[in-house]
Amino acid sequence: MADGTSHVIELGEMPHDEKAEPLPEPRRPATPAVRVAALCGAALLTLAGAAPLAHRPPGIPVPAPQGATFAVVADRLVVADGPGTVGRGGRVVTGHRLPGGESVWQFVLPVGDHVLGLSTVADLLLVTTSPAGAGDTISTALEPASGAVRWRQAGYPVPTEAGGVLFEMPRADGTGLIRSIDLASGAARWSLPLPGNGVAYRRGARGVTEIVLVSADGRVAVHDAGSGALRHAGRVPPAADRVSYRFTQVVADLLLVDGGPGTVTAYGLDRLDRRWSIPVPPRSAAWFTDCAGVVCLHDESPGALTFDPATGRQLWSDDRWLGVTPVQDRLLAAAPAIGLEMELATLDPRTGHVLARFGRWRLGGAERSAPRQLGFRRLPDDRTLVAALDFPAGQVRFRAVLPGSWDDCVDAETALVCLRPSGGMVLWPLAG
Template sequence: MTLIDLGELRDGPDGEAPLPRSPRAVGRPLRVALVLALLVATLAGAAPTPERVSVVVPARVGSEAFLDGGRFYVVEPAEGEPGGTVEVRAYALPARTPADGRAPAPLWRARLLAPGRFWQVQTGPGVVLFSVTGDQSLGQTIALDPATGRERWRQAGYHWADVAGTLLMQDAAALRSVDPASGRALWSVPTPPEGVRFGVRDGLVERFVLVTADGRAEVRDPRSGDLLHAADLRLDGQPSFGQPTVIDDLLLVARAGVVTAYGLDGLRPRWAARVPLVEHVVDCGELLCAAGQTGGFRALDPTTGALRWTAEGWLGVLSGRDGRLLALAPGSTGERFSVLDAATGRQVADLGTWQLMPWQDGGRLLAVRPAASGGGLVVGELDVVAGRSRVVDLLRDASGDCRGGTEAVLCRLRTGEYGVWRFEG
């Protein structure tokens, strides 16, 4: 096993000081639930170019709204019901703007007893899956019939539904495969809290890795739960396992200033690299980025662990596409997005200050920021490959709490209602 010493390299761009936090890993489905803080910024007004249709949907205080699978959903406290009861309404994305300004009729309504906050909706195999926070460490998942809104089942834990139709549920004690129609467990394996890492490629969970605090790692098949490989990965009797990450065919462990890469086939060590103050490793397109505890990162070759380049002053990398990286950095009025050349780490474009909407891997990177005058929000698309931000629309009545999809944007209005804008052209 080769050990590479990366030393204390300091040739980051612009000589910016390190920052006290670092990003989450790229490509992890759990990330589609986290939202960056709304940033204060200015922008000269820009006229919208695409044609659009729009609707306004009533909503009460405490409501949440979501876009997924060609629909949008509004979840709000149910009137005249005990506390913790919510009404869920499903709507089709609008085909045209109502001439009379009326709100669209819902496809269905459902009332559920669900204490906690709804924070994600995902269309699964034959069901619509709602993630709800709660007293349990990972909350609960409620599955509704997509045609009627009837509750199919609910279980403790967080769900993962991949493009092959595999539905996995994780709670504080176990990971299990679930039949989407009935919620019946197909197989189950005990897991420690926060002890599961998924290997995802093109929306498909290929393998998952269970890790324990004492250093045991297991690679398992997501279709059957069968054990494929197991190993004790402790180094020199260290009691702590460190920070594990699965990227492509590697299990990467960061501990005591060293990043160690293990092949998922056999869990044999491939290389180790010294990275001072390393906290965790994230996906950087064709490279790996080892993030430091005080900000900045070092780009490593995934085959050998050799250092390609280093950068200070960045909060982290959020996406990698076609040899370009979307990086986040501090700005005078908030956080700024830039495009880096993945081969050299050189900044090739400054995209400005935005609030990035939640997104899925490979999807559009939509973002908003306050309009310079007249109120409202500017909607932009961050094009990492082209190295530019494109203004999609100017929403004068929007106030925030936005979510974006392939063809639509949903935002809270100043009145408290929700606006949905579908773009054509």
């Protein structure tokens, strides 16, 4: 590998900008955000030409296939083939001890299976797999410390607000089951049949709070995600073709379904009272999301388009952003920069005004709504700057400069765990 470099950089924190300002930036007196950006730029220039630090701890190699998926659970690094490695023959999920990287257990998948993802529920690791090409999804609960199998359950896991998990078991026609299980034993607690439109969820900060089932004839049933009990039921207008809706989405406290041709209508989820109706683009890829208290409409085009959830009135739109993602009480926005690196900023959801700028980063991981994420920036001489980005606080904490290029990293507090594009992982010890 390279020279085993692990540079630990502590440059302090980026303060939150108290004065929202739009992009682009005309000539104006320096604001706190502009001064912060200038300081960060100076710091990066210093890093780019910095001499290596003496007595750096070497990186610790860990075997991993190209395109692996990985997670840190308690004091274990878990490594598995990722969804992009189907057909390469790898069927082993391995647990490594942190911070040393020693292999302590292995879990071997059935022949033909591949890993869809790794997740956690309560104190368990869930390995979600599926046979390549066909077959039901299976989630296996493992003890993170030992790799021992606790239980196996058909379906794809969906976490609940109360700390439990639901399993979706859809069929090709959109019907199927959703099931709740006992976390200790894996035994089924209750299940609900899915209508042809599938299932929608009302979500809290940590997971699902209500299950919303909508039939093509307009029947709506809202169930508690913990007990499965029916909370209330009612009706909305049926789908135009009596077969399926184009939209059946829950956004905050609204149920969105097709209205007339080219429109979507919002109903209050608790009473199914009609709130508003707006036109939607004819593209089949259009969808709505809860954007930190406002409603976002997305399609295949870049840009942000937001609506007032109470009235359906358009609040603002901005074509500068490739997209926006809710992060607690603000929106994370990304604009094109260099290659995979994006100019990142947080926005006020009601106005679209910039609250804080973070500079140019490529984000790691897949959870874009996480309040704290790792960012990566290429430096000269084939090095990578890694920083912890705290989006609600508007802060950047530089974590390390690593030799070479990296697909992704996880911050395990005492070490950065990083995956090479060509395969193989390295644990880079950190000094705080």
